[in-house]
Amino acid sequence: MKLAISGKGGVGKTTLAALLAQVYADQGRDVLAVDADPAPCLAGALGFPDELRARLHPIAEMEGLIEERTGAKPGTVGGFFTINPRVDDIPERFSVVHRDVRLLEMGSVDLGGSGCICPESALLKTLFTHLLFRKDDVLILDMYAGVEHLGRATVDFVDAMIVVVEPTRRSLGTAAQIKGLAADIGLSRLWLVANKVRNEDEAAFVEAETPGIPVLGMLPADLAVQEADRLGIPVYDHVPALHDAALGIAGSLVAEGVS
Ligand SMILES: Nc1ncnc2c1ncn2[C@@H]1O[C@H](COP(=O)(O)OP(=O)(O)OP(=O)(O)O)[C@@H](O)[C@H]1O
Numbered sequence: 001m002k003l004a005i006s007g008k009g010g011v012g013k014t015t016l017a018a019l020l021a022q023v024y025a026d027q028g029r030d031v032l033a034v035d036a037d038p039a040p041c042l043a044g045a046l047g048f049p050d051e052l053r054a055r056l057h058p059i060a061e062m063e064g065l066i067e068e069r070t071g072a073k074p075g076t077v078g079g080f081f082t083i084n085p086r087v088d089d090i091p092e093r094f095s096v097v098h099r100d101v102r103l104l105e106m107g108s109v110d111l112g113g114s115g116c117i118c119p120e121s122a123l124l125k126t127l128f129t130h131l132l133f134r135k136d137d138v139l140i141l142d143m144y145a146g147v148e149h150l151g152r153a154t155v156d157f158v159d160a161m162i163v164v165v166e167p168t169r170r171s172l173g174t175a176a177q178i179k180g181l182a183a184d185i186g187l188s189r190l191w192l193v194a195n196k197v198r199n200e201d202e203a204a205f206v207e208a209e210t211p212g213i214p215v216l217g218m219l220p221a222d223l224a225v226q227e228a229d230r231l232g233i234p235v236y237d238h239v240p241a242l243h244d245a246a247l248g249i250a251g252s253l254v255a256e257g258v259s
């Protein structure tokens with residue numbers, strides 16, 4: 001199962017990615033979580049200890065690796081380099097595992113047509129396609145805002161794109177934009193998750209104003225989420241309401257045929 005998590009900045013993509021990764025790991029499944037944000041935060045949200053985090057570096061920033069695999073230094077434009085470098089060993093070699101969640105930091109990835117033709121994007125695109133082809137049991141992609149950077153491979157292999165929103169018109173507007181961009185590339189397996197929902201009125205607002213994306217579930221607003229962040233404890237362990245809601249969302253995915 002391959003899940004991509006998108007949505008406007010700050011809505012809770014990383015929080016949901018971490019919750020779902022731990023839900024599936026605790027169900028005994030093999031989970032690969034991929035942080036595709038240029039400013040990675042997923043390790044923190046999953047409670048990876050410092051010594052493991054020190055071993056994680058975004059692939060996009062590994063200049064030596066990029067040069068070794070493509071034959072050219074990152075930033076080179078116009079020279080010769082391999083456009084299909086070897087990547088199959090990268091997920092295991094450069095990831096770390098904690099509580100049965102394997103985590104890989106990719107850094108900024110532009111998979112759309114607009115990315116530069118340069119060694120680093122050749123390596124990242126090849127790696128991303130490789131991840132989508134791999135027979136991982138569960139792959140969870142924590143994307144950064146929008147889907148502009150998604151390419152065709154994503155469309156063919158992602159089982160569900162989860163768009164996270166807050167109960168605000170602005171974040172639902174972003175969801176509508178994401179839906180449009182997804183439609184442009186032929187991606188229709190989209191579901192909405194509302195986060196930071198404070199009461200029934202807000203839940204009803206999301207249901208009424210969804211831009212035609214089915215609502216998979218809702219996560220309540222809870223001050224303990226920020227407390228967990230301050231204490232460095234995963235939300236999964238510290239906030240029962242979010243833990244339970246994440247279990248519910250995993251269950252809804254099964255009901256939608258995504259498992
Ligand atoms: N249910 C919630 N209740 C209260 N606070 C929340 C909740 N979910 C997330 N937050 C807080 O909102 C902030 C943003 O969450 P998160 O980092 O998961 O969002 P994001 O969409 O990944 O952000 P970015 O776009 O920067 O990657 C964090 O400070 C987090 O603690």
Ligand SMILES: [Mg+2]
Pocket residue numbers: 013014015037041142
């Ligand atoms: Mg994030």
